[in-house]
Structures are given as structure tokens and as C-alpha cells.
Amino acid sequence: MEKLFRNAPIMAKNDEVRRGLWDLARAHRMLDMEGQNDFAWGHASMRDPWDRGLWLKRANLGLEEVFEDDFILIDFDGNVMGGDGVRHLEWPIHTETLRARSDFNFVLHTHAPWSVLFSACTGEILRPYSNEGCWFTVPPPHYMGTSDLIDTPELGRACTEIMGKSEGVFIRNHGVIVGGRTVKDMLLAAIFLEKACRVQLQLAMSGIKHTYPDAAEIDKKRKTIFPQRARDNCWDYMNRKLDRHEGKVGTDKGEFR
Template identity: 55%
Template sequence: MTHSDVMYNQDDSIENVLENVARAHRILEMEGHGDMSMGHLSFRDPFGRGLWLKRGNLGMEEVQGKDFILIDFDGNVLEGQGLRHLEWPLHTEIMRARPDVNFVGHSHPFYATVFASTEAELGAYSNEGVWFAEHGVPRFTLTSNIITTPELGREHADALGQAEALLLRNHGASYVGKTVKDVTLAGIFLEKAAKFQLTLATSGLPYQLPPDEETQEKIETIYPERARNNFWMYFNRKLDRLEATS
């Protein structure tokens, strides 16, 4: 199939966006986010009906464009076939709180989950860490259990604030974006940044955080929109190569 740099807007067909969100699941699996049938992304319905959520009982690498259900903000299934993930309130409450967010992801990437179980702050030690420098990566510490109620969903959304990613203590990570491209890159870079910092911390070597001014410059030079587009397309090509050989 062909794929494009989908910039979410009301002119995109739902089917086209769902195909790209399905690809995002498979890309994230490829980049270390897989955990059996857990892990899920959603996107805001362009007609205000709620959000489209990956159906349950599928691994991220198995998701295709048909594997989504439409739910309203109270969790009622409006369209589609299949089980509703128990953590649907994680998605609905972020989208209630963040009108700028069109896509939400939640998964259990190994290194980010290990890092979430510490008390360390994720820093801009690597290029991937720079992605999160503006708002940081806060932690949700109220529970390490799954987010299954609107009340917990609201607490989770409050902990996220205006950030692009959230670490869930002894659980996993959530990440958001305006576009499918941005939510995918946020998930990938969170795992890479956590792996880098964990490796650095256990190296036994002295290290330091780059100065804030330098980090701000790196945001502008490493992550302009043209670079984000390029990175998204790179991961799509990488997925195509992987799936062509499987």
C-alpha cells in the first residue's frame, strides 16, 4: 500500500486516517512498544462523536485499518466490531482535557517502563530527549494499576498537563499528538530517550546535561516540520521493508 504524511483535519477520510493509525501501531511495535495484546492508540472523531480506539485482543503488530471501534466520551460503542479496551477512559479524558490533541497512545515499552519505575527525571541527554524538553515528561503516581475509570482517567490527564508524554509508575507510558505522525514519533523517542538515559546512568562514567540554551537550539535544528515529516516517512519505509520479508 502507499502511505502519506497524514496531517489530521476534517477533510481526511476516516478510513485513510485509520489506515495510518494502524500503521502507527505496527511501527511502534517494531520500535519496542509491543506487549502481547496490550497497547492502543486512538484518534478523535472528526464529527465530534467521540474517538476511534483500537479493538482489544490484538497485538500492536496485528492492527489493520478495520480494527477500530468508535466510542463516545462515556465509553459507549457506536460503530465497529470487537472488544473495547478496559483503559478507554485514559483516551477519553485526555481528549476532554486537551482539545489540541487528536491522537493518544498508551503502551508498555520496556525501557520507558523501567524508567517510569524510578524517581529520575527524563532529561535532554540525547536527541530523542530533546523532543520533550519544552514540557518535560511528568509522572502519574496515583496507581500502578490500569486506568479503567473516568476518575482515574481525569487524574491521568491532569498529570499529563500540557506535556507530550507521561510516565506511569511501574506501568508504562502515554503519549499524545496533533497528528498521527507526532504521536508516533513521541512514542518512539520516549523509549529511545529512556534507554539512552538508563544506559548512561549505569555506565559508571561521568556525564552532564547540555545547557538549556543549547537544548532549545537543538529543538529548532533537529525537529523542524520538514524533519518530522522525514522521520515519519522513514519509519513507514522501515515498516514496509519489515513486512515485505515477513
């Protein structure tokens, strides 16, 4: 942890930041484990609990290479306030989404493969053909302005305007932005969005007639399937899965647990 505190006192003021970045780093590695990696593209951020801006994954690392000291603190104008490393060009995704959405503390941008395919289907509305699609209170809309980098505050604002009250937005022929109040919600939104995109695209490929639940049932499912205890369980499960994936438990190391 020494690196995180190198620029003290502006960096970590207390364990809240340290704990948050620990979890956020693990969320990056979970997303790699779930197949959402794309070289060194893809990044998540956390709102600084001390109102100094936000903590953004540093550039030039793949999702699986992110650990708790791989974040830089930037303010809402993109100025680097602390930390080591290169700032992602698409930092405005994070500043503008967190500025617009006080209900989010975490934001993620990835090029998850099925989500990217769906981002090209700009006339399609994402439907809850499986449980995962019920996560979204509003189907993530399509931002059509550009398929290029979201590298200015204006473009970041344009994406958040299209996102509206949804938990996500597709960037045409490029990728997705999702957010959440907690790191758990951000992670689940990313995983569920990818699965919902896969389900819808595979159904379309099948050519078989398909349906989805009505609005009342979707609303009910959101409450029965995704209460806080289920979100906590999912997060705990993903942490155990990551530990197994990284060889920390479940291997024959002779450790008694």
C-alpha cells in the same frame, strides 16, 4: 474496507476517517517493529474529525496485528458507537486525554520496555541526554496514583492532570501515555520517549559522569532537529521501513518499482 462501513452512516463519513485509521493502524505496526509490543496490551486512538468521539484500537490484538478496520468508535463516556470488537478496559486514558488536550488528536498507551523501567524511577526527571529527549517541551512527569489499570474516567483525569502540558506521562511501574497533534507526532513521541529512557538508564548504569544541554540549547535543538519537514521525513522513512519489515518491498518478488 467493507468492514469499516458496515455500520454506516455512523462510521466513516468520508475519506478523512478512513485515511486517518489507515495511518494509525500503520503506526501500531511501526511500534511493534520498534520493540514496543507487549502481547495484546498497548493501544492508540484518533479523535473523530466529525466530533462523534474517538476511534480506539480494539482489544485482544497485538500491535503488529492492527489494520484499518480494527478500531471502534466510542464517545467521550466510553459508549461504543460503531465498529466490531472488544473495547480496551483502559479506554478512559483516551477519552480523558483527548478531552483535556485540545492540542492532541492522537493518544497512545504502551508498555515499551525502557519506558516501563523508567516509570519505576519515580524520583527521576527525564533529561535530554540525546537528541530524542529534546522532543519534550516539558519532561514527562510521573503519575503516582496507581500502577494498576487506568480504567475509570477519574483515573484518566488524574493522569492528564499530572501530564499537564507535557507530550507524555509515566504511569508508575506500568507504562506511558503519549499524545500528538498528528499521528506522526504521536509516533515520534513514543519512539523518542523510549530511546530517551534507554539513554538515561544506560548512562546511569555506566556510572560515568554525564551532562545534558542547557535550556536554551534544548529549545534551539527542538526547532532545528524537529521542524515539520523532518517530522514528515521521519514518517516517510518509517513507512518505507514498515513496508520492508512486512515484506512488501525490497524483496525479490520480481516487481519493478
